[in-house]
Amino acid sequence: MNPNKRPDDMKRITTPELADAFIAEQIAALREQIGSKKVLLALSGGVDSSVVAALLIKAVGKQLVCVHVNHGLLRKGEPEQVINVFRNQMDANLVYVDAVDRFLDKLAGVAEPEKKRKIIGAEFIRVFEEEARKLDDIDFLAQGTIYPDILESEDGVKAHHNVGGLPDDLQFELVEPVKLLFKDEVRVVGKALGLPDNMVYRQPFPGPGLGVRCLGAITRDRLECVRESDAILREEFALNGLEGKVWQYFTAVPDFKSVGIKDGKRTFAYPVILRMVNTTDAMTAQVAEIPFALLQKITNRITTEVPGVNRVVLDLTPKPSGTIEWE
Numbered sequence: 001m002n003p004n005k006r007p008d009d010m011k012r013i014t015t016p017e018l019a020d021a022f023i024a025e026q027i028a029a030l031r032e033q034i035g036s037k038k039v040l041l042a043l044s045g046g047v048d049s050s051v052v053a054a055l056l057i058k059a060v061g062k063q064l065v066c067v068h069v070n071h072g073l074l075r076k077g078e079p080e081q082v083i084n085v086f087r088n089q090m091d092a093n094l095v096y097v098d099a100v101d102r103f104l105d106k107l108a109g110v111a112e113p114e115k116k117r118k119i120i121g122a123e124f125i126r127v128f129e130e131e132a133r134k135l136d137d138i139d140f141l142a143q144g145t146i147y148p149d150i151l152e153s154e155d156g157v158k159a160h161h162n163v164g165g166l167p168d169d170l171q172f173e174l175v176e177p178v179k180l181l182f183k184d185e186v187r188v189v190g191k192a193l194g195l196p197d198n199m200v201y202r203q204p205f206p207g208p209g210l211g212v213r214c215l216g217a218i219t220r221d222r223l224e225c226v227r228e229s230d231a232i233l234r235e236e237f238a239l240n241g242l243e244g245k246v247w248q249y250f251t252a253v254p255d256f257k258s259v260g261i262k263d264g265k266r267t268f269a270y271p272v273i274l275r276m277v278n279t280t281d282a283m284t285a286q287v288a289e290i291p292f293a294l295l296q297k298i299t300n301r302i303t304t305e306v307p308g309v310n311r312v313v314l315d316l317t318p319k320p321s322g323t324i325e326w327e
């Protein structure tokens with residue numbers, strides 16, 4: 001039997017009962033596979049790695065070592081939430097790595113999107129590798145691989161987004177407890193494991209994070225404009241019942257300024273671009289229709305609360321011709 005093929009008779013996990021059965025089954029399988037050895041996991045705080053962490057904590061407790069790399073490109077509140085949920089509430093063995101300066105120094109002056117992506121990916125592996133080398137007797141590497149990752153990597157559409165590329169002398173046996181699950185099932189399991197809703201129902205977030213939304217060469221001031229405007233957008237969507245109703249919504253900040261006016265004085269500051277889309281598979285996407293009054297409220301909040309921003313614009317482009325991210 002191919003362990004990477006979902007059995008035809010595997011029932012879709014849609015209810016808490018089915019999730020509980022899956023969790024019990026996986027805990028037994030994980031204990032069997034891992035025994036008394038140690039497991040390492042790169043914990044981003046995204047739904048897949050969070051569910052894998054929660055499963056492993058239940059199965060093997062402190063034999064799991066979670067490494068959370070803060071590369072400075074996470075959304076507002078995310079590193080804090082990872083620490084709070086996993087270290088404080090679940091009592092996990094969590095190594096928190098503040099690599100913000102390291103990433104931003106490497107990215108300084110680099111404007112080309114693919115180059116930025118490569119730097120972020122390579123630096124992530126390097127930081128993770130350094131942390132792994134500090135630890136003794138790790139035998140297993142856990143990954144939040146899900147079934148679409150397997151399907152997509154088999155037909156070559158998209159490379160695995162998970163940790164790959166570790167050097168040959170640092171290889172582990174893989175532990176991938178959710179590799180046969182679809183995203184909706186991972187969420188049902190995450191909910192049953194007691195993870196907070198804003199972690200379980202998170203919108204998709206690219207690996208290079210806000211790095212693809214801080215356009216051109218990343219600077220700390222514009223990165224803060226992206227992070228703060230994104231937080232306001234998410235807060236307003238949640239307050240207005242749109243969380244979970246719109247597939248993906250975020251802000252991007254370009255690397256040019258325009259003239260504005262504030263308190264009777266001329267300003268020269270950045271614009272914030274609002275992007276809100278609906279899609280089923282991210283291959284095509286439609287612009288979500290948002291009530292105009294809410295758009296005005298978001299604009300007002302961003303232009304008054306985010307330093308260095310004097311204008312908000314709305315991206316009305318479906319995919320194609322625009323991609324979802326701006327990069």
Ligand code: XMP
Pocket residue numbers: 161204205206207208248282319322323324325326
């Ligand atoms: P585009 O911009 O190509 O994005 O229309 C399609 C979807 O993929 C997300 N995306 C990523 N997801 N790692 C990910 O896990 C990445 O490197 C990455 N880049 C883009 C994007 O947010 C959108 O949902």
